[in-house]
Amino acid sequence: MTAKPRPVPTPDTQFYWDRAAEEELWLPRCDAEGTVFWYPRDFCPSCGSRSVSWVRASGRGTLAAFVVNHTPHPSYAADGPYVIALVQLEEGPRLMTNILGVEPDPAQLPIGMPVEVVFEDRGEGLKVPQFRPVAA
Amino acid sequence: MSGLPDVVIVGAAESENVGVVPDQSQFQLAADSVLRALAQCGLGIGDVDGVASTLQVAQFAHHLGTRPRWLDGTGVGGCSYMLHVRHAVAAIQTGQADVVVVAHGESGRSRVGPTLRVPDMASPGGQFELTYGVAGTFSSFTIPTTAYLHKYGLGEEALAEVTAAQSAWASQNPRAFRGKSLTVDDVLASRIIAWPFHVLECCPVTDGGGALVLTSAERAADLDLTGPPVRVAGSGETCEGPGASFMEDLTTFRGFRDSSAEALRQADLTVADIDHLMVYDAYAHLPLYGLEDIGFVGRGEASAFIASGATRPGGSLPMNTNGGGLLYTHTGQYGMFAIQEAVRQLRGEAVVQVPDVRTSLIQGVGGMFSAAGALVLTTA
Ligand SMILES: [Zn+2]
Numbered sequence: 228m229t230a231k232p233r234p235v236p237t238p239d240t241q242f243y244w245d246r247a248a249e250e251e252l253w254l255p256r257c258d259a260e261g262t263v264f265w266y267p268r269d270f271c272p273s274c275g276s277r278s279v280s281w282v283r284a285s286g287r288g289t290l291a292a293f294v295v296n297h298t299p300h301p302s303y304a305a306d307g308p309y310v311i312a313l314v315q316l317e318e319g320p321r322l323m324t325n326i327l328g329v330e331p332d333p334a335q336l337p338i339g340m341p342v343e344v345v346f347e348d349r350g351e352g353l354k355v356p357q358f359r360p361v362a363a
Numbered sequence: 364m365s366g367l368p369d370v371v372i373v374g375a376a377e378s379e380n381v382g383v384v385p386d387q388s389q390f391q392l393a394a395d396s397v398l399r400a401l402a403q404c405g406l407g408i409g410d411v412d413g414v415a416s417t418l419q420v421a422q423f424a425h426h427l428g429t430r431p432r433w434l435d436g437t438g439v440g441g442c443s444y445m446l447h448v449r450h451a452v453a454a455i456q457t458g459q460a461d462v463v464v465v466a467h468g469e470s471g472r473s474r475v476g477p478t479l480r481v482p483d484m485a486s487p488g489g490q491f492e493l494t495y496g497v498a499g500t501f502s503s504f505t506i507p508t509t510a511y512l513h514k515y516g517l518g519e520e521a522l523a524e525v526t527a528a529q530s531a532w533a534s535q536n537p538r539a540f541r542g543k544s545l546t547v548d549d550v551l552a553s554r555i556i557a558w559p560f561h562v563l564e565c566c567p568v569t570d571g572g573g574a575l576v577l578t579s580a581e582r583a584a585d586l587d588l589t590g591p592p593v594r595v596a597g598s599g600e601t602c603e604g605p606g607a608s609f610m611e612d613l614t615t616f617r618g619f620r621d622s623s624a625e626a627l628r629q630a631d632l633t634v635a636d637i638d639h640l641m642v643y644d645a646y647a648h649l650p651l652y653g654l655e656d657i658g659f660v661g662r663g664e665a666s667a668f669i670a671s672g673a674t675r676p677g678g679s680l681p682m683n684t685n686g687g688g689l690l691y692t693h694t695g696q697y698g699m700f701a702i703q704e705a706v707r708q709l710r711g712e713a714v715v716q717v718p719d720v721r722t723s724l725i726q727g728v729g730g731m732f733s734a735a736g737a738l739v740l741t742t743a
Binding site for chain 1: 482484485487489490491492493494495496497498499501502503505506507508509510513554555556557558559560606607608609613
């Protein structure tokens with residue numbers, strides 16, 4: 228079985244993946260403007276400030292958009308149809324994710340549904356942020 | 364209006380074969396198209412001093428036998444050819460080149476001499492999109508659509524209407540890869556690729572080529588042309604994010620808005636002046652975004668506009684009149700074929716000809732809601 232994709236961190240994203248390996252979701256923030264931005268860079272793409280830091284995210288957000296993919300990536304083939312989604316985080320950024328813990332049925336995936344972060348272990352020290360519906 | 368000399372398209376040709384072409388490489392498909400386009404304007408390879416292509420442009424310029432003084436290898440996906448045309452116009456206006464060839468060849472289906480694309484897991488799109496089992500453009504370019512459908516209270520049939528309307532053109536076009544007449548129900552009954560997208564709402568993958576020859580209107584007047592010259596009246600280009608998840612707003616593409624606005628402004632025209640429209644349709648949501656983002660209809664109104672028949676033969680805004688990328692052909696970087704169809708319509712040479720086309724707007728997208736390029740072409 229093909230292993231699921233492994234992101235290759237760059238120096239400006241290393242912190243994000245290191246924290247994810249500890250099951251924490253952190254986001255880059257512009258110190259000059261006090262705003263969170265996405266994706267991680269060592270400067271702010273809004274104002275150009277090089278003064279950026281990291282803030283821990285609540286891990287909560289809402290389902291913004293999705294597809295139910297019936298034509299899988301080879302590494303996902305054993306899973307059956309799966310959801311590839313965009314989640315709008317409370318802090319503002321929008322992240323791509325799978326939606327775990329839900330039937331891959333559009334009726335179970337209302338836009339605006341509250342979701343929360345979980346971490347998927349892909350082995351060899353890699354954990355990737357994923358989202359699941361918030362338990363009712 | 365600008366005071367700059369007019370630039371015109373004097374040659375426009377597709378490769379002899381499009382669709383399934385297992386016996387020709389990408390360079391062969393592109394070179395076949397270039398020679399056909401040059402033959403339309405009485406020019407030869409020796410006259411070409413500018414070359415633009417998504418193929419490795421220095422290699423391809425040499426392959427053609429040219430000695431260029433201007434090269435453009437802009438590669439931003441399927442709309443690259445709109446950008447090539449825009450750049451070629453500026454080059455010709457400023458004397459950097461006299462005769463520019465823009466060439467496309469892609470063996471997307473048969474993979475003969477293909478351009479290798481290796482997923483880059485260190486890029487922003489690699490780290491933050493491909494990690495999640497994106498299997499192809501069909502499973503990520505499409506994602507924003509559910510936000511769009513939700514916002515306007517639309518269902519799956521909004522997408523199916525796009526394919527059904529375009530089949531009214533494709534079913535009259537013998538070169539169309541998918542040439543059947545299709546109803547909304549036919550489309551909805553086709554296999555699901557990535558819900559809400561069915562296979563007939565996703566482009567096929569084909570082989571083919573296309574080429575354009577551009578020069579000044581002044582030079583064109585001295586050429587022996589097989590068809591009337593087509594003027595490049597306006598153009599626009601821009602980019603947004605590296606993938607669908609990085610869009611500023613999931614329900615509208617700034618790339619479409621900005622590039623079309625600039626092209627219309629440069630042409631000194633408004634949408635009301637446009638007789639014919641091509642909107643790059645790798646997937647069925649793109650004509651919906653395009654119609655709204657360019658400003659032909661209001662927000663959320665595009666599918667009803669298409670369902671009304673407005674974009675079909677005899678309608679008020681004929682759109683994707685070759686059948687589009689969804690039905691005509693889609694080699695991977697379809698933009699060249701959208702331009703080819705607009706030129707044919709303006710020359711009065713289309714397979715399914717719209718009467719009296721004097722203006723055409725061509726809206727391209729590159730990558731997944733990443734780059735955008737627009738052209739306004741008119742009769743000279
Ligand atoms: Zn800032």
